[in-house]
Amino acid sequence: MVKAKAYSAASATSPLASSIIPRRDTTERDVQIEILYCGICHSDLHTVRNEWSSIMPTVYPCVPGHEIVGRVTRVGSAVRAFKPGDLAGVGCLVDSDHTCPNCRDGLEQLCPNQTLTFNSPDKHLGGVTYGGYSESIVVDEHFVLRVPANLNLAGVAPLLCAGITTWSPMRRWGDLKGKKVGVVGLGGLGHMGVKFARAFGARVFVFTTSAGKKEDALHLGADEVIVSRNADEMKKHIGSFDFILDTVSADHDINAYINLLGRDGNITLVGAPEKPLAVSAFALLFGRRSLSGSIIGGIAETQEMLDFCGKNNITADVEVIPIQKVNEAYERLVKSDVKYRFSIDMASLKS
């Protein structure tokens, strides 16, 4: 067992603070990674504050972080795809059963026996898994991603969750070229959704509650920005969208967006608010519209997304912070004040 520096929360109401956590010795299939950057996902905050207590209660201490980029420091004897010195990425998953129908189809994110990067039972050390707000991590080779060498690493980290979570449902929808696509919420996920929708050739419309993000949204690739609190702006788009991706992290009126879908249009939820959303049956019935959900993506699909980003020079727009500013960053996340992902420079853990 190795001791590693980390930041953890001791309870739902305590700030994240410096701590020491155990990491397992590398087994033959393991890759040990020195973490360079870790993105801050709103899921980290939901978990640290136990906002998903009815679905996934948080076990404390909690070390969040599932947008991990680093350098390989050691590999087990059976590892073939990585060697010390390689760049490596780790997202939301660190294990699955490899045998269920979902795993066999490359859909590890749907495996009933998956192990999440943090707050999942840890098969090796007992207790729960600890995430990326840490100097190192040890992960089964299958769940380690290759990182394109040409990209800015601080901006790559968020691809491991915000990137794949928005990529996967858009790819699954089909060819978005020329389609009218909406992205609701311009935060970490939303801004990646805009970049990908643009790259796929869609006509991209951003719905935001923050009028101040309008210019940025256009720079990120939106064709038009709609301030969702403005009923007149919303009305103009009724019945016109092919696909809408909803990334909102808090309670909101989803029917306002369902009504914007055209015939057979689909709205996919990736945002995971604490409280259930009220859905109007009529909003779905008229127009034969559908509402779906999507969770991250499989490992092969995540690699495909990273390779695409390497080829097309796509990364997240990040504000790099030292780990000592993590609690401040959480407060800003709650206020939708993020442009557009915080990425923690893990070298700051040493100071």
Ligand code: NAP
């Ligand atoms: P984020 O960076 O905080 O962005 C969320 C955005 O939602 C905000 O920037 C804001 O955008 C909008 N928003 C916030 N409160 C709102 C409200 N009350 N009403 C309307 N809009 C509001 O969060 P994130 O990291 O992108 O994550 C978004 C959600 O996705 C979280 O719930 C997270 O847990 C979930 N998530 C799901 C998956 C998955 O696999 N399905 C993966 C990662 C994250 P504007 O300022 O533009 O309005």
Ligand code: ZN
């Ligand atoms: Zn996430």
